[in-house]
Amino acid sequence: MGRSNGTESWTYSYDAFGALTEVTTGTGDVIECRTDGRGRRVQRLTGAVPPATPTPKTVSSTWVWRDQLRIAAELDSAGTLTKRFVSALGRNVPDVAMFGSDTHRLITDHLGSVRLVVKVDDGAVAHRWDYDVWGVATFNVVASLQTEGFQPFGYAGGVFDRRTGLV
Structure with missing residues (x-):
């Protein structure tokens, strides 16, 4: 799934339960969302997608429910x-x-x-x-x-x- 405004294209990925798993922004930034067994968002990781080799994402936030x-x-x-x-x-x-x-x-x-x-x-x-x-x-x-x-x-x-x- 995605969106485009003419100059940037964003893509969204979801798991089988409909929870957002990853967003790639128009600038190439990647935001990964991790969920627990109850479907609650527990962690956000960020990184970039270079053309040749992907760099590892880093944890930016973790939530305790x-x-x-x-x-x-x-x-x-x-x-x-x-x-x-x-x-x-x-x-x-x-x-x-x-x-x-x-x-x-x-x-x-x-x-x-x-x-x-x-x-x-x-x-x-x-x-x-x-x-x-x-x-x-x-x-x-x-x-x-x-x-x-x-x-x-x-x-x-x-x-x-x-x-x-x-x-």
Whole structure:
């Protein structure tokens, strides 16, 4: 399966259960998604496809799941715990996210889409999103965090991959 906009062609590969397994971007970057036996995305690997010899992909993120719907933690490429997520209300999006020494409250709408990320210690809005009816982010502002992909939740609480734009 693929898409093309005239200048770039992207290809998508899926397993027999319909889970995304690999995306090749128009620039040749490859994003591999690994799932566990329950169909949950547990790891993302990235790399490039040179014309002659493929280079090995490297792990960019690993997710540890609390249960079928809720992510409990994220590990970096070295396997170091970088993010913790706490769910108190029982939804698929956590209520609290901890990144290093900072604690944030994730504010969602009725669909479970994260709309605001607020620093608990001072109430500052760290990130804000707005979505259209199709789930496309129409407003995405990072106010105080270093990277845009600091939390993995997108439209309707799904796991969002910022490189591919897929939930």
